[in-house]
Amino acid sequence: MSAALLEPLRAGVRDLGLDLDEAQIGQLLDFLALLQKWNKVYNLTAVRDPQEMLTHHLLDSLAAVAPLRRHVAEQGGALPVPLRLLDVGSGGGLPGVVFAICCPGVDVSCVDTVAKKAAFIQQAAAALRLPNLHGIHARVETLPGPFDVVSCRAFASLPDFTSWSQGALAPGGVWLAMKGKHPADEIAALPSGVQVFHVEQLAVPGLGAERCIVWMRRA
Numbered sequence: 001m002s003a004a005l006l007e008p009l010r011a012g013v014r015d016l017g018l019d020l021d022e023a024q025i026g027q028l029l030d031f032l033a034l035l036q037k038w039n040k041v042y043n044l045t046a047v048r049d050p051q052e053m054l055t056h057h058l059l060d061s062l063a064a065v066a067p068l069r070r071h072v073a074e075q076g077g078a079l080p081v082p083l084r085l086l087d088v089g090s091g092g093g094l095p096g097v098v099f100a101i102c103c104p105g106v107d108v109s110c111v112d113t114v115a116k117k118a119a120f121i122q123q124a125a126a127a128l129r130l131p132n133l134h135g136i137h138a139r140v141e142t143l144p145g146p147f148d149v150v151s152c153r154a155f156a157s158l159p160d161f162t163s164w165s166q167g168a169l170a171p172g173g174v175w176l177a178m179k180g181k182h183p184a185d186e187i188a189a190l191p192s193g194v195q196v197f198h199v200e201q202l203a204v205p206g207l208g209a210e211r212c213i214v215w216m217r218r219a
């Protein structure tokens with residue numbers, strides 16, 4: 001599988017303008033192979049075709065890496081080292097595992113209510129030799145944090161995501177919600193204690209669909 005996906009992955013990374021070394025490209029392909037292998041047992045994702053996994057999961061998550069790196073760079077010395085990120089409802093590790101591979105300076109915890117999904121993340125951390133990746137089996141509502149960035153993809157509405165994870169967000173922390181088209185209704189339904197400070201459009205190579213990141217913080 002890896003050989004057939006290597007060139008499309010390289011092309012996608014190039015289109016995204018991402019700087020990744022050979023080891024990271026290898027880890028991304030190894031992650032895809034793990035996801036495909038364990039999907040049969042753990043039912044981690046409905047996407048089963050490897051090419052589709054590449055565009056819908058890997059490249060889609062990779063599109064959020066440059067924005068995350070920019071946030072880390074912009075905050076500079078204001079953030080703890082390593083920066084602590086919580087990926088909520090991570091499922092098979094998207095985008096959490098991709099963030100852990102591409103941002104070694106970020107300590108990534110992936111939380112999921114389903115035990116076998118959290119176990120898969122632990123397995124991936126060991127297999128891919130990622131000391132900055134952890135799987136947590138819990139409901140996000142019960143996690144105290146603190147996390148400097150709380151992310152999600154295909155998880156819940158913005159009001160539910162921010163309300164359920166507010167206890168995990170560090171003072172001065174930000175929410176990074178990956179969404180499809182601009183979620184105007186969800187933004188309008190946010191409580192006054194949550195402020196949207198940026199809606200960032202993303203272009204995912206090979207995916208003709210609208211994607212954005214909704215960045216939020218406590219008002």
Ligand SMILES: C[S@@+](CC[C@H](N)C(=O)[O-])C[C@H]1O[C@@H](n2cnc3c(N)ncnc32)[C@H](O)[C@@H]1O
Pocket residue numbers: 045088089090091092093094095111112113114117138139140141152153154155164
């Ligand atoms: C649709 S999946 C998305 C998985 C992954 N983020 C992705 O983009 O492929 C949503 C995940 O959220 C998890 N989940 C639902 N409610 C949760 C909660 N309260 N706390 C943590 N995880 C939760 C589910 O078990 C499921 O794995």
